[in-house]
Amino acid sequence: MMSVEETKDIIETGLGSIGKIKILKxxxxxxxxxxxxxxxxxxxxxxxxxxxxxxxxxxIGWVKQAKYANIVYGINRENKYVGRLLEFFNxxxxxxxx
Numbered sequence: 229m230m231s232v233e234e235t236k237d238i239i240e241t242g243l244g245s246i247g248k249i250k251i252l253k254x255x256x257x258x259x260x261x262x263x264x265x266x267x268x269x270x271x272x273x274x275x276x277x278x279x280x281x282x283x284x285x286x287x288i289g290w291v292k293q294a295k296y297a298n299i300v301y302g303i304n305r306e307n308k309y310v311g312r313l314l315e316f317f318n319x320x321x322x323x324x325x326x
Contacts, residue, residue, distance in 0.1 A: 238288050238309060241284050242290050245281060247271070248281045251278065251291075253271075253322060255291065257270075261294060288309075290303070290307055290309065292304050
């Protein structure tokens, strides 16, 4: 079980910027793996900012990265924080997830 301090650090890292929230929303709505290009089109963030934010989200396990022809990213729905966050996003109408 994680300490309160570890949980606090994870939440602050995961939600620490509007860019991260936009990326999480885009990945949740995409429903499949997405490239940096797709994330750029959906979030209108700079590619550099997307990469930096993804690095943080990958470190805390909220986003998974895979390499096929391109490097692709997907939201980690198995992560307990992500599951609760997506429920919240849906409940308040921030995402269109069923």
